[in-house]
Amino acid sequence: MKILVTGGAGFIASHIVDLYVEKGHQVVVVDNFSTGKKENLNQKAKLYTIDIYKDTDELKKIFKKENFDVVNHHAAQISVSYSAKDPIFDAKVNVLGSLNLLQNCIKYKMKKIIFASSGGTVYGRTEKLPVSENLPLSPFSPYGITKAAVDFYLDFYNKEYGLKYVSLRYGNVYGPRQDPHGEAGVVAIFSKKMLADEIPIINGDGKYIRDYVFCKDIACANLLALEKDVIGAYNVGTTIGTDVNQLFKLLSEIIGFKHPAKYGPPRAGDLRKSVLSYKKIYMGLNWKPSVSLKQGFKETVEFFKK
Numbered sequence: 001m002k003i004l005v006t007g008g009a010g011f012i013a014s015h016i017v018d019l020y021v022e023k024g025h026q027v028v029v030v031d032n033f034s035t036g037k038k039e040n041l042n043q044k045a046k047l048y049t050i051d052i053y054k055d056t057d058e059l060k061k062i063f064k065k066e067n068f069d070v071v072n073h074h075a076a077q078i079s080v081s082y083s084a085k086d087p088i089f090d091a092k093v094n095v096l097g098s099l100n101l102l103q104n105c106i107k108y109k110m111k112k113i114i115f116a117s118s119g120g121t122v123y124g125r126t127e128k129l130p131v132s133e134n135l136p137l138s139p140f141s142p143y144g145i146t147k148a149a150v151d152f153y154l155d156f157y158n159k160e161y162g163l164k165y166v167s168l169r170y171g172n173v174y175g176p177r178q179d180p181h182g183e184a185g186v187v188a189i190f191s192k193k194m195l196a197d198e199i200p201i202i203n204g205d206g207k208y209i210r211d212y213v214f215c216k217d218i219a220c221a222n223l224l225a226l227e228k229d230v231i232g233a234y235n236v237g238t239t240i241g242t243d244v245n246q247l248f249k250l251l252s253e254i255i256g257f258k259h260p261a262k263y264g265p266p267r268a269g270d271l272r273k274s275v276l277s278y279k280k281i282y283m284g285l286n287w288k289p290s291v292s293l294k295q296g297f298k299e300t301v302e303f304f305k306k
Helices: 011-022 056-066 080-085 087-107 142-161 186-195 215-227 244-255 279-285 293-305
Strands: 002-006 026-030 046-048 070-073 112-118 164-170 172-174 201-203 212-214 232-236 262-264
Touching: 002 011, 002 056, 011 026, 011 070, 011 215, 026 056, 056 087, 070 087, 070 215, 080 087, 080 142, 087 112, 087 142, 112 142, 112 215, 142 164, 164 215, 172 186, 172 215, 186 244, 186 293, 201 244, 212 215, 212 293, 215 232, 215 279, 232 279, 244 293
Parallel strands: 002 026, 002 070, 026 046, 070 112, 112 164, 164 232, 172 212, 201 262
Antiparallel strands: none
């Protein structure tokens, strides 16, 4: 198949591009390199450097020229804290940019769109864990609101135009190529600092629990979403909650880091717990996590060593 991957030079989507190419698909990437990196690009993928929100005419030309079968949509404003500072920009990129894609999907008769949603933000604060897709969406950040909005738009486009879609609601994705300098990606941030013998700061008491999913498991979910004839939203998580103190301890063991943890003030607005059920995606796509936390951390550390 011929697949458009938006944000294909980014941390997560570049692994998806690699797997699609490996499986013999023809891949075209669009990326504006706001967070993506040239070194992440698969050499067998064709690149267009455009912005899905701003460059609407260029986007239409690409759809017309390339004749895609499927769109895999990962381009986004990815910072939760920045979305709170500038919700208008967040909505322009994440909602209007997505609508630009959807309109082209209809015009040029795509078979399917696969969307990178967020299991960590669309459900909001909940004590019932692990979270299933049956839970009502209740996002509390502009970023989560835009991800939830696109989920609703996907349902509309399916019912109105027959466009098939799979929305993958990710847990906390980690692994090689993650940016260790941003606000997200505690595994990358801690790995980089600890390898440099610097003590990373743990926000608050370190008991904030997340569901950490390895990037290659995420890529496998995107491959199955491409191959399986399913429609709807699916969590992509492990059902295993890991807090930051546990994360620090495991990384210390892998790296041989001898310093004790250092704590700072809590980060405003952070969820205390977020753990996802993968029962639905296992039943529908036969996906389950295959990489253990320890193995995934080892691969991540090896990447940052290099």
